[in-house]
Structures are given as structure tokens and as C-alpha cells.
Amino acid sequence: VTRLPIAVTVNGEPCEGDVEPRTLLVQFLREHLGLTGTHVGCVVGECGACSVLVDGALVKSCLMLAVQAHDREVTTIEGLAKDGALHPVQEAFVNAFALQCGFCTPGFVMAAHALLERNPNPTEEEIRHDLSSNLCMCTGYVQIIEAVEQAAGRRRS
């Protein structure tokens, strides 16, 4: 079996690994690096639970091979909090009760973070449009949208 060496910067730290060509980025993150905050809900790019940032762009890590992340910068949910303090988007999700079982949550937080980086003051319609990349079976999305609105408000203030 062929194994390929890769070097990826993950949450600011250089990481190396030997992976099969077919290894998905999400498998590399979870199984090789132990970053289990990135979840697998469908493995076909429909649910968004595995969303991460690759060079700042929102990516479903089940739709990308680990080898494609070679020489690139990946940010996972574990990389958002700084010095033990939750990121404002994370804090907003907590305050707004924007989660129940928590399985989709890392993906939604990453998607919301990516949206606010691009558009710091989105309308509800823009939030709904952007977050339609991710599925949540528990919340009916109401409190998730409130959380993104809260996070945007905090950024403005």
C-alpha cells in the first residue's frame, strides 16, 4: 500500500503524517492528529459536521483528501479558542442555546465564523443562505441564527 508523507499546518502548528492516498482530510484530523472535534455525519458533503477552514476558506473535510491539504493551513474547531477563552462565535453559541446534542455544532461554528470573517454584518437572509451548507437535526436552527446575529453584534460593538 502506498503511503504519502504530508506536512500540514493545523491550528498554527506544523503537523506531519504518512497517509494512504485515499485518506480523507477529516480522517487525518481525527485519527492521525486526535482532533475529534471535527465530526463525521455523512461523509458525502451534505451535513457540514466536518467543516474546517483550509487557507481561510470553509471546506467540508470529508470532501478533501488529506494529501490535498499538504503545505496548507487548516483551522479546526480546536483552533478557535485562544488562551482558554472561547472565541466570540463560540461564546454566542453558548449564550443563545444554539445547540442541543452538539454533534453538528463544531461545523456550524466554523461555518458561522467563516461567514462573519467575510461579511461581519450579515442579514438574517444572508445567514440562512450561508448556513444552509450545514444540517442540524435538533434545534430547528432558530437559536443558531440568533447566535450568529449575536456574534455579529459583538463584532460591531
Added chain:
Amino acid sequence: MTAHAHIGQRARSKEAPRHVSGRGRYVDDLVLPRMLHACILRSPYAHARIASVRLSPAVVAGNLQVSGSSVRAVITPEDIKRLSRPFKPGRYAAGLRVPISEYAGAIDKVRYVGEPVAVVVADTRAAAEDALELIEVDYEPLPAVASTGAAVSPDAPLIYEELGSNVAWAGHVAYGDVDDAFRRADRIVRENLKIHRYSSTPLEPFACLVEHTPERLTIWCNSQSPDVIYDALTEALGIENVRVIVPDIGGGFGQKIHLIRKYAVLTALMAVKTGRPVKWIEDRSEHMMAGGHSCEQEFDVEAAVQSDGEVLGLRIVDTDDVGGSISTLTIHFTNKLNNLFNTYKVQHLRLEGRSVLTNKCPVVPNRGIGKPGMCFVWERMMDRIAQELALDPIAVRRRNLIAADQFPYTTPNGNIHGSGDYQTLLDRVLANVGYEEFRKRQSQSRVGRASPKPSGEGGSGSPGEPDRVRPTGERLLGIGVVIGVEPGGRNAARDMAIFPQSKQMPGAGGVEGATVKLEKNGSVVFRLGSPSCGQSHETTAAQIIADVLGITPERISMAGTFDSSLSPWGVSSSNSGNNFHLYDVGAVHGAATRVRDKVLTLAAHVLKTERSVLHIEEGVVVGRVPKPASPQPLAAEAGGPAVETVTFAELGKIAYANQALLPPGMEGGLEATYYHSHPHADPLMLPDMQGRVRAQYTFSSAAHAAVVEVDSETGRVRVLRYVIVSDNGTLINPSVVDGQIYGSAAHGISVALGEGFVYGDDGQLLTLTLLDYGKSTTLETPAIEIEHFPVPDPFTTLGQKAAGEGAAIPSPAAIASAVEDALSPFGVKVRHLPLSPERVWQLIRDGKSAER
């Protein structure tokens, strides 16, 4: 106890910080040394005989290398039969005419696409998946039965030959004098209704990790009902020392109660066989085809009604498509006992049921189980009765509602609705949605479309007075207003109502435990007897303990998730049936009350005072001394500086480390476990001679109003507003309850608008992905507006009622009602779900052609 400082507050979530930072801990996150990975070979056929299973010689020799990894073990149907025992028939299979053995995997026949046939374990998941190709199964395909209609035809192939028919169970319940009600009626209103197959599709599929050591078998499993797994492992493997650990669960909704036991057993078999830990993680497609569906239900309904809208009685024939397993035969039938009369004071009802086997996925509980169907029947019939009698649909409902002064109200089948105010729920929802203004706007919009004459009164669009307006525009507005109950708190004896002859009682009432411990440093930890699938049990329980003990929730934490060896659990210890609010809340409250008692006893001794003068402020016990009697009694008695307060930390140190300061005879420690049963479980905990039994113990209720817009060209339905007024009794954390209502409403709406499973006539599932299945995203899901109208329950610990799946029960009916209202210009009747664009378009087309 004094006024609540924490109960009723939107206390900060205890679970959320770990989940937003990726520190939740789910089964797939766990890794054990030398762990192997399992993968399951599943049937590609809906119906086939298994003629033979062959393994390649290398597999048999046990030295197979695949993809650079070793294949460690394989089990085939023959092995499953040899190494395990079939499950005992549970309460939902009690109605079988002949006993049928069901193993964890298929043995001689497959009965649905995706049924497990063989299991491979290898060093990696990828290798295990690759190795599936090395198992050769010879199937002899049989004709598949993909609908109840086909299943009951005389020449239908039999799914279980030993039953002699695909109707695996038939029976009925009847209350009151139904025939007399129909004789007395001014009119009989008839309808055929259908609700389709769907699921709650928890985002985390099934997951099991099993380790077999000489001492015991330990399973980490995302089961909602660990008691099912606990019993299944013992039944199937004959191992008594079983430990079930449930870490964080990525959504349940009922999906993770029943079928998951098969996979627990299969994974355990592999762990026993290899002597190594084995992990099995289901993938999405596996879950869609074999993880369990809610049952497709068809209802032939007759209502006996008076001209003024009074409903005298109902006759319902319920045909349930239960798929290719006998294990949950009657689950969608008996759950209808929970809301058999919905919110109505109707006295006569007969419900006849048939559980029909088909070559489709077995059925499982799912956000309400049969209850959305039962509510759909009532609420569709209320609209239909109004149309046939040319009455207002709201008025017909009001005519039949249980009145506010009738509570506690006993339904004819024995349910006791403790409290409620159904008329006010309707008043509030009509006010909040702006019903009258909407009707005016709707009427104007219809008139505005070149109407030859004004539309009917109130624009209700009754077929008796067909509205001739033909919208040439695109958008048809409609409103639907419905009402329903959310039963909560299990009575395990419920199913005996349909099996009065059964010798084996499946249990009765319910028991649930909780442990609360005040630690040496004054902080508090607790354990619950039930797992959580995201209902914020930690947050809610901490608020209750905080109020009982007099300590802030920040100093309270949950000591780990469910562990059958450590958690105090009863058989109600299930994340199902809306049990938390009744059993866990009662247990936590009881355990905290016992700890409070110990704290006060110890404090009184330490402070040398009477318990009656003590109270607790934020973790400090304070001796309140009556001033007039004696200005400084403590100082006087002690002969030194007054010690009028003692902290929890000081008490903790004494309780665990300083026997000299303990009152004589007092047990050390400050810990208590309490098992709660509903103190008002009687009357009718056990069925009486008329088959009356308390199906559940509390009854939340809600009125829902949906405003929709239907595109007449495409059939697409948009929900413009969705308004709920909900009575969940005393709210412990309103934000948590809001979340439960939002989520269950959104699911019911998505179900009504098109999410669901579709099978081909050959029994092949055509909706294997979430996209094909049609789950609503942020784009389709409406903003949902909630008003709480809590009426405390007189019989529960804090006046609380259930808050979980509730809004999934009336919401399909609300959408159906609103879409029918929108299409009333075409005289369309909505009978069947889902209201996918295709079906709505067809309804509009049929309505138009009927006009010509």
C-alpha cells in the same frame, strides 16, 4: 422550599461550552489499545433466501492481508446462529401468533435492503470495508413486498412463512359506546388519511465500541435506552457482567432505542471472538436503509357528528407498515393510546389496528412515534367536519375541547390530563398569528385576482360554498390552526391494554434514580440515571439542585455520563418517552432534598442550634437567631465568639474527614441516592377490565398556527409564519424548552413538506442520502414564534410537564391544514403527507381538471 432562584431562569448551558469547542466526547472519539474496526455486509436485496456464504481460503486461514492491514475475523449467518441467541420478544412483539426468533443478523433470509448479514473486523476501517468483497453470498431473490396493499393481497409472498400472513398483528381498542354514537349522529364524516415514512436522522449514526475482558463485557454505545442494550447483550451472549457506558450522544429522537441492539450484539461478538476491543461506526447510508424508520400509517376514519359540530365518536382503522421485522410490531399502535382523544372531550372511540409486514426497513420510535399520526387524524377530521357542516374550523374545535374547569380530566381510555387550558391556547395562538387580519388579507388577495364575485365568509374556502376565485397569480395564501398534546412520563404497563391475555407484565409505572453528593470542598456533583441526547439534562438538573441545596449552579457539575455500573438507574432510565421531566427531575429533586437534610442535621450539630433556625445562602448554612428572645444565644452558650454560619466546604471536611464533629450515630459523607416513582401513578397504572390504562402521566399541550404560501405553478410551499402557544407546565429553563419546541416543530414541518423515505416497487430504498431524503436546511425552515402559557401540573414535583418531541406531534397537521386552506379555491383536499412540491402540484392540477 422558598421561592426559586434558579428554576425558571435561562441559566447558562453546562453542556454548550464543551460542544462549541470540539470537546464533546462521542463513541467514535474513543480509542482503545489494540482496537480493531468492524464493517458490516448488508443485504442488497429486499427479499431473498440466503443459499450459502463462502469465504476466501485466506480469510478462513486467518492470515489475510487487505490494503496493508490484517483482516482479523469474519462472522457469517451460521456463526451468528451458533455464537448467539435470539432476542426475547419484547412488549411490542407480544402480539405475535407464533413465536419467531430474531437474531442480531439475518440467518436464512433477508427481509429488507440493508439487513446485516456478515461482519468483518480488520486493523483499519478501510481494510474492513475492502474485505467485505471477499465474502461471497449466494442469494435466491424472492419477490419483494413494498406496500401494505401488496402485502395483504392473497398471493403475496410471505415475509415470515411461519405466520401464514403478512398481517402480523390485528386487534383493537374501544371505549364508550361507539355504535350508539354512530346511531345518534346527524351525520357521518369519512376520510382516508396517510402519513409517510420518515426519520429524525440523528446526525451521529449508531456507534459501538466493545471490550471483552475476563471480568466483564464493556460497551460504549450511543444508545438512548441503555437498558435495551444491557438486556440484549445478556440475552444474546449469555454474559451477565455487562457494563454499558453512554458518552455524549449525537441526537436520538427515538432512533437509538431499538435496532441499535443488533449492532451492539454484532460488535460484541467480534470483541469476544478476537479478544480485542472492536469499534463499529455506522455510515449515513447504512443508517438510512437499516437504522429504523417511523411507520407509514394509513387511516380510514369515520366521525359521528352532530349538526352543531359536536363530535360524538370516532371509528378508525389504522394500517401500519411495520417493515421487515417483528420486533416493534405494535409500537406505532399502542403509542396512539397516549393521545387517543387529543384535547377533546369526545367519549366514544374505536381504534382498530393492523401491523403489516413489508420488505422495508423495520420501524422504530421517532419524535412522537404514533402520536403525530393520531393528532393528524383528529385535526384533519376537525377541518373536514367543519367543511361538511359549513362551520368554522376553529369553532368546531372549540365545541369539542376539554374545558378549563374539567381538569384533572380523565379520558375515556384512562389518561389523566392533570392541568391545561386548551381554549386559551387557541385564543392566544389566534391573537399572536393575527388570524382575523389574515383572513381579511387572504380574502382580499383572492378578490384582487379578478374575482367575479366576493369570496365566501371569512375566506374559509369551504367546499359547500366553493370559492370561484381562480388565482392567476403565483401565490396562494393559507392558514392552518391545530391543537395537540405532548404526553410525557412512561407507564410501562401501557401495552397491556392490547394484550390483556399476556402472562408477562412488561413492568408498570416507572422508576428512575439520581445521586447527589456534596464534596469535601463544598462543591456538588451528581449522577443521573438516564443518558442525554441533547436535552440539556446537566443544565436542568443543576438548576434544581441549586435551588434545593442553596448553592449556585456554577458549583454543581455532572459526574460523567451514563454508566450502568455507576449510575443509579431504573428501567425508565431511558432517553425516550419524555421521561426526563417526570422521573429524572423527581429523582434529582429527591436526592438533593436528602442531601439538604443531612447538611442541616450536621450544621445544626456544628452550630449547636436547632435545625428550624437554619437556612442556606449560597453554600453557607446560616443560623437565624430570633432576636427578641435572646440577643446573643450562640455566643452565650459557646462561651466564646459566635459561630453562626458554617460553609458547605467546612461541612464537607467534617463529613468526610472528621468523625469527632459528626453528630453521634450520623452516617459520614453527604451523599444521597433517590429513586423516583410517580407518586400519583394510580389510578389505572394497571389496565382495568375495559382496557383503560394510563398511557403516560403528564400532558403538555400546544396550539400551532401555520401561515403558508403555495406557488400554484410549482407546488412549492413556503411557511411564512409558524406560531406556537405552548403549555409545558412549570418551566425549569425556558431556553431549553424553547429549543425542544423549535427543533421538534421544525422537524414536523420538514416532514409535512417532503422529507421522507421513498422505496421502489422492488423494495429498493431510493433515498440513501440526506439530500435525497430531503431534510430541511436553514432555507426551508421558518422562523418559529413561541409564547409560553404554562399551567403547572398538580401532580408532579415542580408542576413540570414534558418538553421534548412535543411540537413534532401537531405540526404535520398544521401544515396540512394550511396548505388545504391555501388550495381551497381549487376545492382540494389534503389527505396524504408529504406535501412535496410534486404532490401539491398534482393536487392543484387535479383540482383544476375537476373544475372543467
